[in-house]
Amino acid sequence: MTTEFKDNITILGETIPLGTSKEINFNIAKLHTATKIEVPVIIERSKKPGPTILFTAGLHGDEINGIDIVRQLISRGINKPKRGSIICMPILNVFGFLNSSRVFPDGRDLNRVFPGSENGSLASRVAYTLMTEIIADVDLIIDFHTGGASRFNAAQIRIVHDNPELKALADVFSPPFILYSKNITKSFRNACSQLNKPILLYEGGKSFFVDNTISKIGVEGVKRILTHFEMLNSKHKVTPSKTTPVYVEKSKWIRATASGMFKAKVAINSKISVGDVVGQITDPYGKIHHAVKSKLEGYVINVNEASLVYQGDALFHITTQLKH
Structure with a gap:
């Protein structure tokens, strides 16, 4: 992260000096009724120079838990730094949020069209504006996600290999798990990385659901990051992490070998061994009772x-190789 901080930053064409609180509307498009669809970009700048950190969520419209985390940062005043700047964008895909959908109205996944195009699809235009009009003056991005469909993710930070800065920041955030995963082509994380903008991706919970x-x-991790950069307002207390993050090199899925009614027998974050009964699949008529047994040893990071x-559905995501 740079140590040269700007007195003025520019967001969506507006110059914002130190000591400014500002809300700018990110104009995405209009509905068929000509009603404007605008995404608020909430900016808080201290009078004292420092890093600029961007918190984003709702890249997929059904990932409500991430939206709740950024909402709490705003409602509790955590986004008001004692130095530097904090930018909050709680909902990047407002169309998906309004339609209870993961994707844009054009059917595209916003997280697969970056860095976007000025004259492309609706999703591509949003990605382009985000990258060109907001990211330029940002020093760090923390992007909040959840598991898809009914799959519940353990709280985790995802980073790439061989990046000491991201590893150090992930340690500061201190989630239960830190997963090494490659950047996906055309993802927001990949686009930020190509601009040498450090980004932490937080995963936790499942779609259409808020888990306290x-x-x-997520909120406590943010407070630790802000404390690390001497940005957290003194009225907020930091809760020390009670656990040391588990670094995950590799993981595998346990899949259903039969179709039917499913009940998990193990909880998220638990550690299992080979041969453990981790779930049960039955039929509606009480004739079939199929025990799901683990062929893996590791932590349960998704249920x-x-x-x-x-048959073939992913039931449990299990760590198979840890980094020591």
């Missing part, structure tokens, strides 16, 4: 909470 523990871990599953 997942939100608390499928669906009541009905088909």
Whole structure:
């Protein structure tokens, strides 16, 4: 992260000096009724120079838990720094949020069109504006996500290999798990990395659901990051992490070998061994009772909470190689 901080930053064409509180509307598009769709960009700048940190959520419209975390940063005043600047964008995909959908109205996944195009699809235009009009003056991005569908993710930070800065920041955030994962082509994380903008991706919970523990871990992680950069306002207290993060090199899925009604027998974050019964699949008629046994040893970092599953569905995500 740079140590040369600007007195003025520019967001969506507006110059914002130190000591300014500002809300700018990110004009995405209009509905068919000509009603404007605008995403608020909430900016808080201290009078004292320092880093500029961007907090984003709702890249997928169904990932409500991430939105709740950024909402709490704003409602509790955590986004008002004692030095530097904090930018909050609680909902990047407002269309998906309004339609209870993961994707944009054009059917595209916003997280697969970066860095976008000025004259492309609706999703591509949003990605382009985000990268060109907001990211330029940002020093760090923390992007909040959840598990898809009914799959509940353990609280985790995802980073790439061989990046000491991201590793140090992930340690500061101190989630239960830190996963090494490659940047996906055309993702927001990849686009930021190509601009040499450090980004932490937080995963936790499942779509269309707010879990208080997942939100608390996210908020406390943010407070630790802000404390690390001497940005956290003194009225907020930091809760020391009670656990040391588990670094995950590799992981595998346990999949259903039969279709039916599913019940998980192990909780998220728990450690399992080979041969453990981790779930049960039954039929509606009480004739079939299929025990799901683990062929893996490791921590459970994702649980499928669906009541009905088909053969081959992913049920549990298990760590298989830890970094020591």
